[in-house]
Amino acid sequence: MRVVLVRPWTDAHAGGGCCGGEVRDGVCLDGRRDKDEGADAEVGLMAQTYLRLQRDLPEVDVQIVGVDNTVYLLPSVFRALRAQHGVLAALRGMNRATTAGAVLVDGESVGDLTALGVEGALDEVRRRLPVG
Amino acid sequence: MPAIAVAAVAGVLFFLGYRYYSAYLADRIYALDPSFVTPAHEFKDGIDFVPTNKHVVFGHHFTSVAGAAPIVGPAIAVFWGWGPAVAWIVLGTIFAAGVHDFGSLAVSLRHQAKNIGTIAQDVISARARSLFLVIIFFLLTLVNAVFAVVIGTLFVANPGAVIPIVVEIPIAIFIGQLIYRSRSAALIPSLFGVLALYLLILVGQEYPVDLTSIADVFGMEPRTLWVILLFAYTFVASRLPVWMLLQPRDYINSHQLFIALGVIGLGMLVGWEKIVAPVVNDVPDGSPAMFPFLFITIACGAISGFHSLVSSGTTAKQIDKETDARYVGYMGAVGEGSLAVGAVLAVTAGVVATRGDWNELYPDFATASGGAVGNFVNGVGAFANNLGVPLELGVIFAAVVVISFAATTMDTGVRLQRYIVQEIAELAGWHKLARNLTLAGLVAVAVPLAMALLPGGGDQGYTFGVLWQLFGTTNQLTAGLALSVVAVWVAQRGRNIIPVVIPLVFLLVMTTWALIVNLKNFVEADQWVLAPLDAIIFVLAMWLIVEAALALRGSTGSRKPDPSDQPVDDDSGMPSQR
Numbered sequence: 001m002r003v004v005l006v007r008p009w010t011d012a013h014a015g016g017g018c019c020g021g022e023v024r025d026g027v028c029l030d031g032r033r034d035k036d037e038g039a040d041a042e043v044g045l046m047a048q049t050y051l052r053l054q055r056d057l058p059e060v061d062v063q064i065v066g067v068d069n070t071v072y073l074l075p076s077v078f079r080a081l082r083a084q085h086g087v088l089a090a091l092r093g094m095n096r097a098t099t100a101g102a103v104l105v106d107g108e109s110v111g112d113l114t115a116l117g118v119e120g121a122l123d124e125v126r127r128r129l130p131v132g
Numbered sequence: 133m134p135a136i137a138v139a140a141v142a143g144v145l146f147f148l149g150y151r152y153y154s155a156y157l158a159d160r161i162y163a164l165d166p167s168f169v170t171p172a173h174e175f176k177d178g179i180d181f182v183p184t185n186k187h188v189v190f191g192h193h194f195t196s197v198a199g200a201a202p203i204v205g206p207a208i209a210v211f212w213g214w215g216p217a218v219a220w221i222v223l224g225t226i227f228a229a230g231v232h233d234f235g236s237l238a239v240s241l242r243h244q245a246k247n248i249g250t251i252a253q254d255v256i257s258a259r260a261r262s263l264f265l266v267i268i269f270f271l272l273t274l275v276n277a278v279f280a281v282v283i284g285t286l287f288v289a290n291p292g293a294v295i296p297i298v299v300e301i302p303i304a305i306f307i308g309q310l311i312y313r314s315r316s317a318a319l320i321p322s323l324f325g326v327l328a329l330y331l332l333i334l335v336g337q338e339y340p341v342d343l344t345s346i347a348d349v350f351g352m353e354p355r356t357l358w359v360i361l362l363f364a365y366t367f368v369a370s371r372l373p374v375w376m377l378l379q380p381r382d383y384i385n386s387h388q389l390f391i392a393l394g395v396i397g398l399g400m401l402v403g404w405e406k407i408v409a410p411v412v413n414d415v416p417d418g419s420p421a422m423f424p425f426l427f428i429t430i431a432c433g434a435i436s437g438f439h440s441l442v443s444s445g446t447t448a449k450q451i452d453k454e455t456d457a458r459y460v461g462y463m464g465a466v467g468e469g470s471l472a473v474g475a476v477l478a479v480t481a482g483v484v485a486t487r488g489d490w491n492e493l494y495p496d497f498a499t500a501s502g503g504a505v506g507n508f509v510n511g512v513g514a515f516a517n518n519l520g521v522p523l524e525l526g527v528i529f530a531a532v533v534v535i536s537f538a539a540t541t542m543d544t545g546v547r548l549q550r551y552i553v554q555e556i557a558e559l560a561g562w563h564k565l566a567r568n569l570t571l572a573g574l575v576a577v578a579v580p581l582a583m584a585l586l587p588g589g590g591d592q593g594y595t596f597g598v599l600w601q602l603f604g605t606t607n608q609l610t611a612g613l614a615l616s617v618v619a620v621w622v623a624q625r626g627r628n629i630i631p632v633v634i635p636l637v638f639l640l641v642m643t644t645w646a647l648i649v650n651l652k653n654f655v656e657a658d659q660w661v662l663a664p665l666d667a668i669i670f671v672l673a674m675w676l677i678v679e680a681a682l683a684l685r686g687s688t689g690s691r692k693p694d695p696s697d698q699p700v701d702d703d704s705g706m707p708s709q710r
Contacts, residue, residue: 009312012375013382013446017199017389018432018439018468019275019607020541020548022192025180025449026247026441027268028551039375047178054176064182067318068383070390071191074319098319100311112315 002061002080002106003053003125004073005046005113009100010039013066042101042114049103049118057125067100074098080107135405135481138214139397142222142473146466149226154462157231158455161622161631162238168454171245181245181449186456189447193464195386196442197233200537201275202433202472204282205604207479207504208597209429211494212422214480215411218473220426224434225469228635232611233439234461235618235632240444241454242621248444248614255620256683260613263675265556267609270669271437272549274603276366276580279538279545281596282505284358284584286538289506290531291340296332297535298341300381303328308380318383325384326391329536333528356585362539363581366546367573378543385536392512392533396474399515400481408490409480419497420601424642424649428604433472435635437610439464444614475508482511501597509534549576586661598662601646602669608643609673612636616680623687636680644673 013022046064053062065073077097081090096102096109103110103121110116110124158164172183209217236248243251249264287294307321347357369377415422432438443461451457484490493507494500509530516526553575557566565571583599615636623629647670654663 009308009318009379010373010375012373012379017195017537017541018197018201018436019271020199020201020279020544021196021438021442022544023196023438023441023445023548024551026443026445027249027548028247028555043179050178050182051176061185063185063188064178065188066192068195068379068386069188069191070386071194072185072188073191076187095317095319097317099315099317101315114315 001059001125001129002063004076004097004104004107005050005062005064006073006097006100006102006104007064007066008039008042008046008113009067011043011046011066012039013068045113045118046101049113049121052118052122053125056122057129060125060129067098077104077107133407135400135407135477138218138407139400139473139477142218143470145222146225146469149230150462150466153226154230154234154458157234157462157631158458161231161627162235162457163625163627164238164454164457166453166455168241170241170451170454171448172450172452175244175449180446183452184450185452186459189450189452189456190460190463192450193442193447193460194467195389196446197436197439197464197468198389198471200279200282200534200541201431201436201438202468203475203508203534203537204278204505204600205430206433206472206475207508208501208600209426210409210476210480211413211419211497211500212415212426213412214407214409214476216422216426217430217476220430221434221469221472221476224427224430225465225472227631228611228639229435229439229465229469230462231631231635232435232437232615232618233443233465234458235622236440236614237443237448237451237457237461238454239618239621240448241451241457245448246444248440248617251444252613252617255617255624256679259675260617260679262559263672263679264613265552265559267437267606267613267672267676268441269549269552269556270672271603271606271610272545272552273580273583274599274606276363276542276545276549277583278596278599278603279542280359280362280580280584281355281599282538283362283535283542284355285502285596286505286509286531286535287341287343287358288355290509290528291342292333292336292528293531293535294341295336295339296329296528296532297539299332300325300329300384300536301377304381304384305377307384308376311380312375318380322380322383322387325380326387329384329388329532330529333525333532337524337528359584360581362542363546363577363584366542367577369543370547370550370573370576371569378540378547381543382540385540388533388536392530393471393474395516395519395529396478396512399512399518400477403482403515403518405477405481405514405518407477407481408484408487409494410487413494416496420649424645425601427639427642428601428608428646430472431604431607431611433468433475435465435608435611435639436468437607437612437614439468440610440614478511478515479504479507482514483507497597501600505534546573546576546580549580552576583665598650601650602662602665605643605646605669605673608639609669609676612639612643612673612676612680615639616676616683619680620683620687623684629684633684640673640677640680644670644677647673 081093101113175181252260343354347354512530513527517523553572554566619632651666
């Protein structure tokens, strides 16, 4: 089983492309950042959920992916959903997967991390674990 | 020769480079170890340090390295013929960029995912950190200057592109707010954003925006007025939260990247365009020589120092297994090389139908450099035309794509420049400048603005070509610094340094050679703004050569044990294995 936590919208990355890409960490020797407290709270929730999933459900593959990671997010969700639900459902699922803060289980969106909370997200994943 | 054949040969060579050369690098030079505990595991926090699937990391890495820069350089460099341009892109990607991008990532993984500037301080000397900051300052200054000129030139040449590009800003803000406030999915709104952008092309075509009359009032060229307006915009944009404007705008642009790649590939295939440019161009007397200028004109696309900032920044913090560095790092270089090959083909096959017409576009270096981006735009427009899009609309579409990319680069470039100004100010003890965002932002805007408005050269093509070469030079110097770090690190481990040293020496020879020739030209032409700038960059190059030579001399011969090779387990105090 693969769980994908989609990064909150406020955990934003600027820029794309050579000589204008996301290199805050690459140029700021002292870790300078432009993030507000609201972003920190949402990112903190994602981090807690990630660490709890890793600790409590080690058999689950957990990934954190940005909404803008089109190269990975869209094809992987489409592949995961097409086989089970058909092409149209897979296309709808692709759109839902680009909801910032979404929790995806095998490509399917099971809710919003802020609404679910850490425990809620864990419960949703547990409910979908294969029996046995 | 059909353009698609060149694309296919380049693709095969890239594949072979990845299949065999990157495997050699991974095995013998960087000695990747699948059991090494990467920083993503060692410092796992669920925020920055996250062990991540290699395809996820590649998706992030690729969008951080693929953009407008690998378009402009190749579009100028075909002045020397398409053969040398493609050869440098392919060989540079396989033997220089791949080594550099992959190496920066591998070294960063062994240094707790620190960035290349910090590692330079650890591996080379404390002075190297200052050198890093100064080189990046000049790199970003020139990035912002050249892209402001690119956009200004395209706005003047394609006034129909102004409305779509300007209206994209409120559209992006609206989409950003919608996604943030209503917590809705981002894909559909952003696709509507792309659609709106393309519909606005029709509006822009009907109502082209020409600033000539306003510029006349101020006694300046329309391009100059656009450059000033662009920097005013980026000053404001760089103060907004990233999620508000830049992220939705980038997201819209990321769709455009895939659309443009599709149009180039499919258009080339459907039209079966033949390359009309000469393999090697017989350039007029007095033109810049192919050696060394080809190798600094094409920086991004053949090797780009900027990639070391991406590799040793976010990417290194997310690598799950050390062996994933080969796929992510080397393939990132291949991705950019592929874009650069596409740019060459657009300006040699798509743009015109006959050799005679092509010669008129590239009669001398000034015209070639001034018109390069326009030629690319027209070439992609022709590819779009092969797919049934009216030529005029196809050209505006291509202009919108290039301007969108360039504007994104400027948006982020000014913000990054502000960080660098703050870093340098902190280092120099100018705490007021370091902590005042408005002041630092003003410095970040004023310096590249002055550079973009350089009075030298007379006609705009000359100035732009020179600025682009200086940008390429600083980008190659950044790559040189990263390769020096990698070479010293490899030497300290008693491994073969030749695969790293050859591109390092080649880059340093080409950049210093170009700087010396340019310095002589600037002095002879009384270019007293460009000459000191060239001299400063030359001093930086010399500084880098001395630092690299000293560090390499101190590191070869005897292997120094490095604790970073064996991370210590927190509990046992013993080297840990995963």
